Amino acid sequence: MHKTVLDNRPWGSFKQYTLNERSTVKILTINANGKLSKQVHKKRDELWVILDKGIIVEIDDKKIKAKPGDEFFIPKNTTHRLSSKTGGRVLEISFGKFDENDIERIEDVYGRA
DSSP: OOOOEEEEETTEEEEEOOSSOOEEEEEEEEOTTEEOOEEEOSSEEEEEEEOSSSEEEEETTEEEEOOTTOEEEEOTTOOEEEEESSOEEEEEEEEESOOTTOOEEEEOTTSOO
16 A cells, blocks of 8 residues: 655655655646546556545545545555546556556446446
């Protein structure tokens, strides 16, 4: 399981999400009324850090109205999806061997499942 490290300094603090690990980092921008596929990855875990208001996180059967700063760890083989009525951004850190084709779409409003 992933652990975020908070390091306090005299000038403030920083959060460290990964250290010397094989990882891929993206900022996902979700359009207003956008919805990612309900999906599963076989080869990678993911950490989502919510950057903006209005993001809905689905992990397995749970649906959560996320707030900026919330963190969600999604182990491989776990069903997950992001959506937003207003639009917003999510920092996504993938751990392990990253392959854009490592995606099993279970449900997709854009006809890609």
